[in-house]
Amino acid sequence: MENLMRFDVTNERNLTMLVDFYELTMANGYFSKEIQNKIAYFDMYFRRVPDGGGYCIMAGVEQLIQYLNNLNFTNSDIDYLRSKNLFSEEFLNYLKNFKFECDVWAIPEGNFVFPNQPLVIVRGPVVQAQFIETMILLTINHQTLIATKANRICRAANGRTVMEFGSRRAQGYDGAIYGARASIIGGCDSTACTIADKYFHVPAVGTMAHSWVQLFDTEYDAFKAWAEVYPDNCSLLIDTYNVLKSGLPNAIKVFDEVLKPQGKRPTGIRIDSGDITYLTKKCRKILDAAGYPDCKIIVSNSLDEHIIRDVLSQGATIDSFGVGERLITAKSEPVFGGVYKLVAVENNENKIIPKIKISENTEKITNPGFKKIYRIYDKESHNAIADLIALNHEVIDESKPLEIFHPIETWKRKTVTNYYVKELMVKVFEKGKQVYESPSVLEIKEFSKNESLKMWPEILRFENPHTYYVDLSEDLWGLKQDLLHKCIK
Amino acid sequence: MENLMRFDVTNERNLTMLVDFYELTMANGYFSKEIQNKIAYFDMYFRRVPDGGGYCIMAGVEQLIQYLNNLNFTNSDIDYLRSKNLFSEEFLNYLKNFKFECDVWAIPEGNFVFPNQPLVIVRGPVVQAQFIETMILLTINHQTLIATKANRICRAANGRTVMEFGSRRAQGYDGAIYGARASIIGGCDSTACTIADKYFHVPAVGTMAHSWVQLFDTEYDAFKAWAEVYPDNCSLLIDTYNVLKSGLPNAIKVFDEVLKPQGKRPTGIRIDSGDITYLTKKCRKILDAAGYPDCKIIVSNSLDEHIIRDVLSQGATIDSFGVGERLITAKSEPVFGGVYKLVAVENNENKIIPKIKISENTEKITNPGFKKIYRIYDKESHNAIADLIALNHEVIDESKPLEIFHPIETWKRKTVTNYYVKELMVKVFEKGKQVYESPSVLEIKEFSKNESLKMWPEILRFENPHTYYVDLSEDLWGLKQDLLHKCIK
Numbered sequence: 001m002e003n004l005m006r007f008d009v010t011n012e013r014n015l016t017m018l019v020d021f022y023e024l025t026m027a028n029g030y031f032s033k034e035i036q037n038k039i040a041y042f043d044m045y046f047r048r049v050p051d052g053g054g055y056c057i058m059a060g061v062e063q064l065i066q067y068l069n070n071l072n073f074t075n076s077d078i079d080y081l082r083s084k085n086l087f088s089e090e091f092l093n094y095l096k097n098f099k100f101e102c103d104v105w106a107i108p109e110g111n112f113v114f115p116n117q118p119l120v121i122v123r124g125p126v127v128q129a130q131f132i133e134t135m136i137l138l139t140i141n142h143q144t145l146i147a148t149k150a151n152r153i154c155r156a157a158n159g160r161t162v163m164e165f166g167s168r169r170a171q172g173y174d175g176a177i178y179g180a181r182a183s184i185i186g187g188c189d190s191t192a193c194t195i196a197d198k199y200f201h202v203p204a205v206g207t208m209a210h211s212w213v214q215l216f217d218t219e220y221d222a223f224k225a226w227a228e229v230y231p232d233n234c235s236l237l238i239d240t241y242n243v244l245k246s247g248l249p250n251a252i253k254v255f256d257e258v259l260k261p262q263g264k265r266p267t268g269i270r271i272d273s274g275d276i277t278y279l280t281k282k283c284r285k286i287l288d289a290a291g292y293p294d295c296k297i298i299v300s301n302s303l304d305e306h307i308i309r310d311v312l313s314q315g316a317t318i319d320s321f322g323v324g325e326r327l328i329t330a331k332s333e334p335v336f337g338g339v340y341k342l343v344a345v346e347n348n349e350n351k352i353i354p355k356i357k358i359s360e361n362t363e364k365i366t367n368p369g370f371k372k373i374y375r376i377y378d379k380e381s382h383n384a385i386a387d388l389i390a391l392n393h394e395v396i397d398e399s400k401p402l403e404i405f406h407p408i409e410t411w412k413r414k415t416v417t418n419y420y421v422k423e424l425m426v427k428v429f430e431k432g433k434q435v436y437e438s439p440s441v442l443e444i445k446e447f448s449k450n451e452s453l454k455m456w457p458e459i460l461r462f463e464n465p466h467t468y469y470v471d472l473s474e475d476l477w478g479l480k481q482d483l484l485h486k487c488i489k
Numbered sequence: 490m491e492n493l494m495r496f497d498v499t500n501e502r503n504l505t506m507l508v509d510f511y512e513l514t515m516a517n518g519y520f521s522k523e524i525q526n527k528i529a530y531f532d533m534y535f536r537r538v539p540d541g542g543g544y545c546i547m548a549g550v551e552q553l554i555q556y557l558n559n560l561n562f563t564n565s566d567i568d569y570l571r572s573k574n575l576f577s578e579e580f581l582n583y584l585k586n587f588k589f590e591c592d593v594w595a596i597p598e599g600n601f602v603f604p605n606q607p608l609v610i611v612r613g614p615v616v617q618a619q620f621i622e623t624m625i626l627l628t629i630n631h632q633t634l635i636a637t638k639a640n641r642i643c644r645a646a647n648g649r650t651v652m653e654f655g656s657r658r659a660q661g662y663d664g665a666i667y668g669a670r671a672s673i674i675g676g677c678d679s680t681a682c683t684i685a686d687k688y689f690h691v692p693a694v695g696t697m698a699h700s701w702v703q704l705f706d707t708e709y710d711a712f713k714a715w716a717e718v719y720p721d722n723c724s725l726l727i728d729t730y731n732v733l734k735s736g737l738p739n740a741i742k743v744f745d746e747v748l749k750p751q752g753k754r755p756t757g758i759r760i761d762s763g764d765i766t767y768l769t770k771k772c773r774k775i776l777d778a779a780g781y782p783d784c785k786i787i788v789s790n791s792l793d794e795h796i797i798r799d800v801l802s803q804g805a806t807i808d809s810f811g812v813g814e815r816l817i818t819a820k821s822e823p824v825f826g827g828v829y830k831l832v833a834v835e836n837n838e839n840k841i842i843p844k845i846k847i848s849e850n851t852e853k854i855t856n857p858g859f860k861k862i863y864r865i866y867d868k869e870s871h872n873a874i875a876d877l878i879a880l881n882h883e884v885i886d887e888s889k890p891l892e893i894f895h896p897i898e899t900w901k902r903k904t905v906t907n908y909y910v911k912e913l914m915v916k917v918f919e920k921g922k923q924v925y926e927s928p929s930v931l932e933i934k935e936f937s938k939n940e941s942l943k944m945w946p947e948i949l950r951f952e953n954p955h956t957y958y959v960d961l962s963e964d965l966w967g968l969k970q971d972l973l974h975k976c977i978k
Contacts, residue, residue, distance in 0.1 A: 013502055013662075015662055015684070017683050017684040017687055018656065018662055018665060018666065018682070018683070018684045019656075019683050019684070020654075020656055020657065020681040020682070020683070020695055021681050021682075021683050021686070021693040021694055021695030022681065022695030022696050022697055022698060023695070023698075024683065024695070025695055025696060025697070025719070025722075026697055026698065026700075026701050028718070029697075029701065029714065029715060029718045029719070032714075032717070032718040033714050033717075033718065035704070038704070040700075040704065042700070076687075077687070080686075080687045086719070086722065126704060130698075130700060133657070133698075134656050134657050137657035137658070138656055138657050138658075138659055138661075138662065138665060141657065141658055142659070142660050142661050142664070145660070146660075165509075167507065167508075167509055167623050167627055168509065168622070168623050168626035168627050168630065168827075168829075169626070169627075169630055169824050169825070169826070170627055170631070170660070170661075171631050171634070171635075171659070171660035171661065171663075171664040171668070171818065171819075171823065172627075172631050172659075172660065172661050172662070172663030172664040172665075172666075172667050172668065173502075173504055173507055173627065173661070173663045174660075174661030174662045174663045174664065175631070175660040175661040175663065175664050176507060176627060176661075177507065177661075178661050179660070179661065192509040192510050192511065193507070193509070193510075194506050194507070194508050194509070194510050194513060195504070195506040195507045195508070197510070197569075198506055198565075198566070198569045204510040205510055206509055206510030206511030206512070206513070206514055207511050207514060208511055208514065208515055208518075209511055209512075209515065209619075209622075210830070210831075210846055211515075211529075211531070211619060211830070211831040212515050212518065214831045214844050214846060215524070215527070215529065215615060215831060215834065215844075225518065225521075225522050226518060228521070228522075229517070229518045229521040229522065230514070230518070230575070233514075233575065240846065241847065241976070273848070274849070325824040325826070326824075329660065329818075329823040329824050330823075331823055331824055334660065334818040334819075334820055334823040335658050335814040335815075335818050335820055336658070337658070337814070338657075340657075341699070341700070342699075342700040342703045342704060345704065355703050355704075357699055357703060357729060358730065359762070360762075360763070487730070
């Protein structure tokens with residue numbers, strides 16, 4: 001075995017080297033060509049909403065800030081890179097003394113975001129702006145994916161409690177921890193992930209596993225023991241043997257014998273297998289008849305938004321859903337396809353030169369230039385009408401009507417009056433210095449819930465939602481056309 | 490904002506509290522009932538191979554060992570738990586002085602593993618053996634999922650190079666880092682994930698992104714600059730504008746003008762979009778005609794085992810595949826459903842009392858008792874014939890014929906002669922002390938490749954593979970039947 005330091009899941013974490021190797025070969029290339037300090041602009045954006053949905057929920061900005069604040073190449077990083085025989089000493093020396101100098105803008109977490117609009121914009125020396133690509137994508141892609149999935153699931157639950165239960169099936173430790181964080185942002189009420197509660201102050205919940213029941217001689221003994229330990233939080237898992245023949249009768253017996261004499265009420269019963277609709281209806285009737293109409297019915301077992309909607313439409317009587325693997329991995333579509341593209345550079349006179357990447361596929365052509373996003377709201381309903389991506393210097397005069405149009409099918413036009421606008425992006429770094437403080441996770445969740453009230457229900461449909469308008473300003477549209485025609489020549 | 494310590498992606502990592510909250514409520518319950526030191530046996534196993542495959546590749550044991558070696562509740566963990574008003578001071582005091590005392594067995598990484606056999610067995614005080622459930626599942630589920638997916642993809646590539654390119658679309662930072670590790674175990678040749686190279690000594694590779702090409706005035710300038718910086722590793726991305734009209738001609742021009750005069754050969758060209766079959770065939774012909782038959786063709790762009798097999802069957806001329814999001818998230822089936830079940834306890838006389846969990850679904854009934862696994866090999870071909878799960882005290886006499894039978898359809902029987910057996914599981918912890926050292930990742934990869942030679946090709950098919958036999962010994966089968974009949978009574 002080599003005598004080198006081994007990576008340990010419990011090590012201190014320096015994620016600076018969590019980077020695609022080509023960012024390093026390119027960075028070294030910029031140095032060799034002496035263009036490392038050329039100012040570049042990159043947009044991070046996505047092209048498609050997962051699961052055929054109409055919106056995504058932005059998440060991950062707080063972790064992105066932490067990463068950018070802690071960029072730091074250790075001596076062992078430098079030694080490792082030197083051993084590759086690819087990098088110049090000048091470049092390695094630069095890394096050794098690395099100091100982050102970029103400007104960064106982001107859409108704050110919890111916002112409703114849409115395809116083809118920048119979620120993050122970076123401006124700075126190309127060697128730096130390029131380097132941070134991997135972690136920007138990794139961070140925003142992951143948490144936005146899970147927050148969006150959680151939001152769909154919570155919408156299906158229609159006001160009922162949703163608990164995130166997925167840690168054991170997450171894709172890695174951060175998948176569990178930040179997945180729990182993003183789930184709360186997306187609308188979940190609580191999580192089973194204890195460390196997420198400790199650090200993000202989001203409520204952790206949990207009762208018993210089948211093993212508790214198995215460990216005792218009988219199910220009744222197991223329930224009795226639990227009720228004695230947790231008379232104020234007595235929630236029993238009733239499907240280890242047989243829900244209706246054994247689990248529920250034993251639970252009610254224990255409620256009657258242990259809780260009732262103390263004047264306590266049971267919290268709930270949980271079912272983790274079998275036919276949810278049938279069992280919950282039966283259990284509800286039996287619990288009500290036994291004098292426990294306040295005992296909640298909790299279900300778990302491979303749930304997602306479709307199953308939840310389906311069993312509720314069949315009249316299942318459920319108070320609370322525990323959602324595991326299908327949420328924590330976004331199982332139905334586990335990839336969030338955010339990309340990071342060069343959109344402009346500055347020339348020697350600090351003039352912005354927009355850049356475009358063309359493609360056979362019209363939707364894949366990038367929007368060039370240094371931009372900002374306006375969200376346009378109706379003055380009466382306060383509903384969001386459209387987003388307008390504009391060049392950064394553009395200002396909208398809210399006192400005047402605003403004509404917006406589809407960026408490809410340009411004959412689709414609309415003139416908006418009686419509106420106001422809000423700029424979506426905030427500056428989070430100014431020349432490498434953090435200038436934005438993230439709210440707490442519960443504040444973000446609350447913010448996101450309020451934002452949802454400003455979205456037309458048509459946008460929020462599970463399938464075939466109305467496509468929210470993300471338009472380009474006249475000037476940006478014109479610039480794009482110019483560049484396209486020049487490229488094609 | 491609260492004045493509490495905030496979790497930071499760059500913090501030192503103590504994953505002790507990455508635990509489902511119910512493990513803690515149960516643990517506290519065991520204390521209250523004074524059964525915390527009852528000796529329990531848990532099996533971790535899975536029930537189904539993802540993607541309809543015939544086998545999985547075991548991975549994650551090294552990280553599991555690290556976690557178990559570092560279980561440690563800090564004062565702030567204890568304070569946090571106390572604030573929940575659920576846990577007794579006696580229990581909190583126990584956590585404060587926590588010392589891991591369990592025995593742990595595991596199947597070493599890289600092994601071919603199959604449904605319903607234990608991958609990990611834990612024996613120890615129930616309070617401890619229960620507590621570590623979440624991290625055992627999280628660790629083994631994630632890495633086994635990705636190693637298995639990687640193995641399928643590498644089999645489709647049929648000896649061609651496969652590079653793991655997925656960091657930016659991984660589900661969290663560990664998803665990228667340990668996903669890269671598991672990809673190599675599964676058979677990938679290299680990864681783009683730099684930190685995985687630094688810590689696991691698996692080769693990191695990478696060249697350029699589209700942004701490098703865009704940054705220069707022309708594609709030719711960009712390629713020329715690259716060839717000048719990396720004359721010995723000149724691999725060019727040729728699809729920023731148009732592969733055949735612009736990318737490839739510019740690449741060949743640069744090979745001719747920059748590399749040839751230096752006596753250098755190009756490494757490769759990469760295509761990241763468009764029709765792979767058509768483009769690679771065209772490119773191969775043009776490169777050959779231009780005098781570069783040794784220039785490799787590398788493709789990327791949402792590849793998986795099915796697309797790779799498909800384009801190769803159409804005659805695509807590809808030397809190397811870069812596989813991203815569909816590998817790093819196991820997109821087609823992103824959940825590995827490992828479970829952790831109580832299978833036995835010891836009574837006060839240290840006698841093992843087997844436990845069973847029954848289910849309507851026959852496949853979901855657990856295998857009771859403290860067990861071990863024999864893999865049976867044919868003495869001539871050295872191919873694996875079957876696995877036999879036996880009670881831990883059972884010994885197979887290889888000199889005698891061995892009758893094995895299907896554990897449910899028991900009339901399906903076979904007598905094996907001319908065989909030898911190997912015990913699959915190794916002891917990794919003895920009363921809380923590590924007694925096994927993980928090989929390096931490349932050693933595991935090599936081991937796994939050798940193991941694949943001992944598997945019948947019928948097991949390795951992508952679809953409808955032959956089901957590898959995982960049978961129960963006569964004694965174990967009998968024990969299970971006894972318990973089942975007792976339960977049903």
